[in-house]
Amino acid sequence: MARHIIAAVDEIPPGGRKQVEADGKKIVVFNLGGEFFALLDRCPHQGGALSGGILCGLTLSDEPGRYHFSRAGEMLRCPWHNWEFDIRTGKSWFDPRRTKVRAFPAHVEAGARLVEGPYQAETFPVQVEADYVVVEV
């Protein structure tokens, strides 16, 4: 797996996203309250580009008439058929075992470390004093 620097941290605010291409793959990266998650930008159902979907929460119920809304902003809905995916894992809510989006490890690295490491930064210079989002593809 190669490590790709895909954005400066400031570029993707909490709740935001960025579509990038790394190793020939279209990938969408989300910032969830400072944590970053990277998913293949293609729905496993019929192929909709997930980067165009909305983020919502998880609505559950233990019995008719009782509803619980949680995990606001953590569930990704495909822009086509509304399939729900957990952006932390890429698993679909409906069929988590068999239907999931490929997830790539993502984390934040300090620029000071990146300028020397085995990283690939395609499009912008890395500055020592800034932090960057790194995705392993």
Next chain:
Amino acid sequence: MNIIRPIAAAGRPAAATLGLVDCDIHPRCADLGEYRPFMTDAMWHRLTTYGIHARHGFHKGYPFPKAAPLASRRDAWGPQGQPPASDLGFVQKQFLDHYGLDIGVLNPLQPSGQGDVNDDLSVALAHAVNEWQLAHWVDHDARLRASIVVPYEDAAASAAEIRKRAGDGRFCQVLLMSRTSEPLGRKRYWPIYEAAAEVGLPIGIHAFGFSGNAMTNGGWPSFYVEEVQEHATSAQAQVASFVVEGVFERFPTLKIVMIECGFGWMPSLGWRLDNSWKRLRDEVPHLKRAPSEYMREHVYVSTQPIEEPAKGEHLLDAMEWIGWDRILYASDYPHWDFDDPRIAIPSFIPAEKRAAIFGGNARSFYRL
């Protein structure tokens, strides 16, 4: 296991060896002003001053938005923010060219005037929508065909609109909705069928519309997910009405296609009708054959949204009953439940049958 298919790229289904024909595309006007050139001053005034009068109690329709804005794919807005399927250039790029469509049938839904309580406005809008389909779509892309939108609650006016289009190959069907104020087999609608048979066009019946009645047999549903199932139940009521009222006896060349209504219910409806007919035949002596025989001669279905039983053979059984020559591919573009032709028609259906579904059947049905 990650399921990764190479479907982000453009391309058409390999099995579409008889062409790729889509019988369900929903164009939309970006602005009502697009209809203006095709309306009289009086009807334009009425439309813009008083609006439409849907045959039901809620201003914007049943649950809206329907799971997605304008019930559409979220990627279906054009680069300048044009509403879904309102801009020919973007429809070509995102859909017609992307999938390599040979022919696409336009089914305008809203606002089209169909079912409007105000008869004069219904007639005027339907006519305008027909002219608009030609001026904005069909005359600019030879792959597209228009539907004759008719103000179906006024059968005489509908028949006149159909006859106006006689011989115009840019139109390939007469469009009705599945929710009508009375079951479509009733004689008040027969002038529509008479005109359609006369000009040699089939009838497309698309799920939706405003009937003035509760949309389900059990009353008003609480959820959108229930409304989606109603597409199949209203379709059954309409097919039963066509058969039992004797429409196909009276108009033996008439063919209908149920669009976006599913089709898993077809065998069950045929079995039940046949069973009852054996016992109650003398109530409907105008039927000369078993009801299922009329269904399998006159009724076609479209694929989207296709039933997805756990066992593929169940789907094959239903398709076998309906007839492999009477199932038409539909995408429903640009709506949110759109079907990618390369994914939606399962590969366990034999290749030559998929070829018929993708193109051969529609070419024959629409005489393309």
